[in-house]
Amino acid sequence: MSASKTYLERSKLHANPTAKAFLELMERKKSNLSVAVDVTSKAALLDLADKVGPYICLLKTHIDVVDDFDMDLVEKLTALAKKHDFMIFEDRKFADIGNTVKLQYSSGVYKIASWADITNAHMVPGEGIIQGLREVGKPLNRAMLLLAEMSSAGTLAKGDYTEHTVEMARKYSDFVVGFIAMQRYAEKEGDNFIYMTPGVGLDQKSDGMGQQWKHPREVILDRGSDVIIVGRGVYGAGRDPAAEAKRYQEAGWDAYLERVHQK
Amino acid sequence: MSASKTYLERSKLHANPTAKAFLELMERKKSNLSVAVDVTSKAALLDLADKVGPYICLLKTHIDVVDDFDMDLVEKLTALAKKHDFMIFEDRKFADIGNTVKLQYSSGVYKIASWADITNAHMVPGEGIIQGLREVGKPLNRAMLLLAEMSSAGTLAKGDYTEHTVEMARKYSDFVVGFIAMQRYAEKEGDNFIYMTPGVGLDQKSDGMGQQWKHPREVILDRGSDVIIVGRGVYGAGRDPAAEAKRYQEAGWDAYLERVHQK
Numbered sequence: 001m002s003a004s005k006t007y008l009e010r011s012k013l014h015a016n017p018t019a020k021a022f023l024e025l026m027e028r029k030k031s032n033l034s035v036a037v038d039v040t041s042k043a044a045l046l047d048l049a050d051k052v053g054p055y056i057c058l059l060k061t062h063i064d065v066v067d068d069f070d071m072d073l074v075e076k077l078t079a080l081a082k083k084h085d086f087m088i089f090e091d092r093k094f095a096d097i098g099n100t101v102k103l104q105y106s107s108g109v110y111k112i113a114s115w116a117d118i119t120n121a122h123m124v125p126g127e128g129i130i131q132g133l134r135e136v137g138k139p140l141n142r143a144m145l146l147l148a149e150m151s152s153a154g155t156l157a158k159g160d161y162t163e164h165t166v167e168m169a170r171k172y173s174d175f176v177v178g179f180i181a182m183q184r185y186a187e188k189e190g191d192n193f194i195y196m197t198p199g200v201g202l203d204q205k206s207d208g209m210g211q212q213w214k215h216p217r218e219v220i221l222d223r224g225s226d227v228i229i230v231g232r233g234v235y236g237a238g239r240d241p242a243a244e245a246k247r248y249q250e251a252g253w254d255a256y257l258e259r260v261h262q263k
Numbered sequence: 264m265s266a267s268k269t270y271l272e273r274s275k276l277h278a279n280p281t282a283k284a285f286l287e288l289m290e291r292k293k294s295n296l297s298v299a300v301d302v303t304s305k306a307a308l309l310d311l312a313d314k315v316g317p318y319i320c321l322l323k324t325h326i327d328v329v330d331d332f333d334m335d336l337v338e339k340l341t342a343l344a345k346k347h348d349f350m351i352f353e354d355r356k357f358a359d360i361g362n363t364v365k366l367q368y369s370s371g372v373y374k375i376a377s378w379a380d381i382t383n384a385h386m387v388p389g390e391g392i393i394q395g396l397r398e399v400g401k402p403l404n405r406a407m408l409l410l411a412e413m414s415s416a417g418t419l420a421k422g423d424y425t426e427h428t429v430e431m432a433r434k435y436s437d438f439v440v441g442f443i444a445m446q447r448y449a450e451k452e453g454d455n456f457i458y459m460t461p462g463v464g465l466d467q468k469s470d471g472m473g474q475q476w477k478h479p480r481e482v483i484l485d486r487g488s489d490v491i492i493v494g495r496g497v498y499g500a501g502r503d504p505a506a507e508a509k510r511y512q513e514a515g516w517d518a519y520l521e522r523v524h525q526k
Contacts, residue, residue, distance in 0.1 A: 038362070038363060038366060040370045040371070062363060062366065063371075064367050064372070065371045066370075067370055069371065093358045095358040096354075097415045099301070100301060100328075103301060103325065104327050104328055107328050107329075107330055108326075108327040108332065109327070109332050109372050109373075110327065110372075122358050122385065124410070124413065124420050124424075125413050125415045125418055125420075126413070126415045127416065127417045128416060129415075150360070151360075152360045152361075152389045153389050153390065153391060154389030155389045156387045156423075156424050161387075161424070164419060
């Protein structure tokens, strides 16, 4: 079971260069925390990334909500990633046919493939979406996650939908390195997927718009996920982002240590 | 059955102002053709929109593949929409939780809600996605389509997924005015949805990356859809976009006339 291996042990088993480097980074930095930064200005995004940077393994962006986006933001973000030793995950949730996602990933104003180490996609359009994204991302050594489940109420990513998503990830495991999921799935030989779970919070349960939150310990230890994704819990109104990120980093890492020392 | 009513008859039954105006426009212009313009430069997009403009009811954009996008493009596109009498459908395929799609729809570089008459979303995140988009779009009199099915091979938008999507559209029918679908569904009393079908082509069957094409007559007459969406069939290599758009407009409209005169 990969859940009982350390991130470092698992990094050695990975063929995808980004997944390999990411698992090493987690161990080196003692962080399985990804902070989701959904702010609408460059200045706020850079400020937040700089504050939470020391505590995270992965910065999760929605680059398309930043009103004053430009390539200077990308340069500064990648500089912060280097300064603080984290990776960048553009949570684009691609959801179109192969021919379209190829363009959306490589082109346009954002040129996501040129700077995001990791991105993600829904399986709803069928296998062609992976083929299209992989054609762009693989030569750049990028990695992708599939959305196997979501944390929102009433999601249709469940049952057969989830199972089919996992099968597709196995088929393209040189590029699809893991899942957005609410739990670790039963493994087949050779599986070494990275599981990331959104909807994590230490203090609150719901936002009244379908989002539901779970405790880091539940996510990492009980559900066997690898990365906790925290958004408003870190930078919501009245919170000190650095102090909160530190608190989540510790909660996530403690749960991981407990997990890998279990036999 | 709304399929046997004319677009004009159906426009009178619609509460959503965009859907109402759109159905009127179709009848006035004798067009049920939407052209999907997936080009990566402003100049090419504007040139194409100007060429196909006289023949279409709806221009379908992927604004995020345009490398040199700016607000000047939006101004010019909306001016072309006025000049040629068509509406704009940003095929964004929103696929995130309510709180995120609100920002993606209203903010960022593209500010989609400020110019796209119609946009669309996947139901995979659950009901919150409609609530989030509706909060932004309804005050602006915008309309939305849900992706109930897709034209790509291996799509997971089928069976229960599709049925649930239709139920959600009924619940929010003041904002969700129709579907991306491969056929018209069994109707309940009060249903007046607009069906749009991608993957339409007169000359070709497949692109080798999961996309499959169907004939306009099959889509409008046999399957009962309302709008044919044509992309590469109109502007693919070696084609004259205006001549092709005219050919598709006529094929689509003939099939519609045949349909509404059937009893």
